[in-house]
Amino acid sequence: MTKVNVYVTLRESVVDPQGIATKDALQTMGYSEVKSVRVGKLIELELTDLSGDLDARIKEMCKKLLVNEVIEDYRYEIGEVAGK
Numbered sequence: 001m002t003k004v005n006v007y008v009t010l011r012e013s014v015v016d017p018q019g020i021a022t023k024d025a026l027q028t029m030g031y032s033e034v035k036s037v038r039v040g041k042l043i044e045l046e047l048t049d050l051s052g053d054l055d056a057r058i059k060e061m062c063k064k065l066l067v068n069e070v071i072e073d074y075r076y077e078i079g080e081v082a083g084k
Contacts, residue, residue, distance in 0.1 A: 001081040002047045004058055006066055006074055009040035014071045046081060054078065 010016050016038050023037040043066055045058075058076055067074045 002050060002054070003079050003081045004045040004047060004076055005079075006043040006045065006058070006062060006076045007040060008043065008067055008072050008074045009038060011071055011073055 010019075018039040019037040022039060023034055026034045026037070045061075047054075050057075058078075062074050062076070063069060
């Protein structure tokens with residue numbers, strides 16, 4: 001079985017209201033060293049029965065469903081699931 005971690009982040013040009021709120025909250029809590037925060041998401045996929053071009057399949061999933069390419073960037077890592 002193959003594990004894929006897809007990391008999705010807002011593009012630098014897109015305002016991140018969740019990141020701004022998180023930064024403000026951290027500063028209010030006394031963490032004045034925090035100057036900016038960008039919030040993203042992690043999508044974990046476990047894949048079986050792999051055939052064909054794995055990179056192409058992952059990119060296709062990202063483009064068709066997992067990522068809004070207008071406002072988000074992504075990267076992914078491919079690894080093996082241990083013990084399965």
